[in-house]
Amino acid sequence: MEAARMRLETILLDAQAAGLSRSEAVRLAAARRPKHWRVKICRIVLLIMALAIVVKAKLYTIEGITTAWMWYYGRHPTADKCAVWMPDVAYHVFRPPVDCTVCRDVHQVERVYNITPEEFETKYAFSGRPVIVSDAMKNWTAPYIFSFGFFRELYAGSKAQDRCQFFAYKTNFSFLWEVFEMPKERAELHNGQEPWYVGWSNCDEEVGQIIRDHYSKPYFLPKNSENKNTDWIFMGSKGFGAHMHVDNVNNPSWQAQLAGAKNWTLLPPPECIYECLSHQVTINQGEIFVLDTNIWYHSTLIVSDGISITIGAEFCTTYFLLHELSSKLLVPAYLKLAGMMEGIFNFNR
Ligand SMILES: *[C@@H]1O[C@H](CO)[C@@H](O)[C@H](O)[C@H]1NC(C)=O
Ligand SMILES: *[C@@H]1O[C@H](CO)[C@@H](O)[C@H](O)[C@H]1NC(C)=O
């Protein structure tokens, strides 16, 4: 250190002798040497590598960015594309009032069959327009396999399920395993037995594997859409159902009527009652009902004499996620900010 200082002093003295000012000499000493060619090649190689990563991961597309984002947060993109990675709190704070265009043009709930994923995506998937697909279980085995007894066997000894969501409705069950302990006569809906209706989301991965062997993703869902990993199952007897409510699940969902028949009553959001109609539809065995349960208030009522069994799941696409993020989070946040700025300026005037 001392040696270096001495050297600098010598250089500065030499420079002064040569007629340079002290500050000019310091600037000269600090001037960088021309870059070595190896450094240049290194930079070029790094640039090419960065470009290769961008191209390979398709970071110039919405899907690529989403996948990278999910990878960064440790989520497997194919397993759980519906994962909502925007913080829930932010989502609700910025949730705008429902735009009544989602229900204004719904004059009736359409029944379709043999619909292509493209047509489904443009007309129904994320438009808020409910639809019944009548031929949706073509090669499913679930309608022949799923029953009270099947589920009782499946969940026997399942510990994972005890921590999962369970809806008792008007019954006095507190856990799913209590449901499976009801007397055979009640389970089989014999005359004079107390009716029952319950629902649960599946949390047991092993059970999930088995039930998914008996149904596949509905054929009409858009190509790049994914089922959310949780399956919902509802089971019960005539005259029972869910009371009028609206969900808070972020995605539209499909509900497959595997056994029995169910009436659905749909009401538009309260702010749209003067613009939109309410609807009542019957979903028969073999049909799938697609509904955005976040928009439509809905209640259900089992109308078949035999047991009603439905299974459902949320669905979404990566594109939809980004669309949601920008329209429900970024744009309202921006508008809020703009409103605040305006307020400040008005105040100052
Ligand atoms: C139904 O058919 C599709 C393709 O045709 C297949 O991928 C799926 O596994 C089948 N599902 C069942 C439950 O057999
Ligand atoms: C539910 O109520 C019935 C009587 O209505 C009773 O027999 C049964 O033990 C109760 N079940 C539970 C799980 O509490």
Ligand SMILES: *[C@@H]1O[C@H](CO)[C@@H](O)[C@H](O)[C@H]1NC(C)=O
């Ligand atoms: C079920 O809905 C149908 C219309 O789809 C209606 O005609 C019928 O009365 C309803 N049944 C009950 C019990 O509400």
